[in-house]
Amino acid sequence: MNKPSLRERLRYMFDNSMSRGPIALIGWLALASALLVVVIAGIIAIAGVAPTGISPTGDPEAKASFLEVAWFSLMRTLDAGTMGGDTGRWPFLFAILAVTLGGVFIVSTLIGVLTSGIEGKVEELRKGRSRVIEEGHTLILGWSPRSSRSSPSWSSPTRTAASRASSCWATRTRSRWRTRSRTGFPTRRTPR
Numbered sequence: 268m269n270k271p272s273l274r275e276r277l278r279y280m281f282d283n284s285m286s287r288g289p290i291a292l293i294g295w296l297a298l299a300s301a302l303l304v305v306v307i308a309g310i311i312a313i314a315g316v317a318p319t320g321i322s323p324t325g326d327p328e329a330k331a332s333f334l335e336v337a338w339f340s341l342m343r344t345l346d347a348g349t350m351g352g353d354t355g356r357w358p359f360l361f362a363i364l365a366v367t368l369g370g371v372f373i374v375s376t377l378i379g380v381l382t383s384g385i386e387g388k389v390e391e392l393r394k395g396r397s398r399v400i401e402e403g404h405t406l407i408l409g410w411s412p413r414s415s416r417s418s419p420s421w422s423s424p425t426r427t428a429a430s431r432a433s434s435c436w437a438t439r440t441r442s443r444w445r446t447r448s449r450t451g452f453p454t455r456r457t458p459r
Contacts, residue, residue, distance in 0.1 A: 289384030293377065300344055300373050307366040308337035311359060318355035339363075344370030 271279070279288065311317050312333040317421045319328055334388070347367050353360060 289380050289387075292380045296373055296377050296380070300341075300370070303366060303369045304337055304340045305374070306345055307369075308333060308340045308363050311336050311340075311362050314358060316356050316359040316362070318359060340366045343367045344373065347371050 284295070312331075317331045317336050317339075319330055343363055343366050347370060353363055355363075
C-alpha cells in the first residue's frame with residue numbers, strides 16, 4: 268500500500284475533526300473567520316490604504332493601526348450592514364467588501380451548523396433513549412398493538428399527572444410509540 272501524501276493526511280485529519288459534530292465545525296468557522304480578518308487587515312495595513320478616522324479613539328486624523336483595522340474588519344465580518352457607510356479609496360473598499368462577503372458566508376454557515384446541531388439533538392431526544400428519572404412510572408417491555416390497551420387506568424381521569432409517566436423499552440422510537448398510543452387508548456369519562 269502506498270504511503271499517504273501530505274495532502275491525503277491533512278484531508279483525513281480535517282474529515283476526522285468534522286465528524287466530531289457541531290463544536291468542531293464552529294471551531295473551524297472561528298478559525299476561518301480569524302484567518303480572513305487577519306489576512307484582510309494585514310493587506311490593508313501593509314498597503315496603507317486604510318482611511319483616516321476609522322480609529323476607535325474617534326480622532327478624525329489618526330492613522331489606524333493593524334489591530335484597529337483588524338477590529339474594523341471583524342465588525343464587518345459579523346455584521347454586513349455596517350459596510351454601507353464606509354468611505355475611502357477603492358482598494359480599501361474592495362478589501363472591506365471581501366471581508367464582508369467572507370463574513371456573510373461564515374455567519375450563514377454558522378447558522379446552518381447550529382440549526383442542524385439543534386435538530387439532531389431534538390431528533391435524538393424524540394427517539395426516547397434518555398434516562399427515565401420519574402418514580403412510579405409504568406414500564407412496558409416490548410411493543411405490540413395491544414400495548415396501548417394493556418392498562419385501562421392510563422385513560423382514567425382520576426390519575427394524577429405524576430403517575431401518568433410511562434416508559435416503553437422496545438425497538439420502536441418514542442415518537443411512533445406515542446402516536447400509536449394516543450390513537451389506541453380507549454376514551455372513557457369515568458374510571459372502572
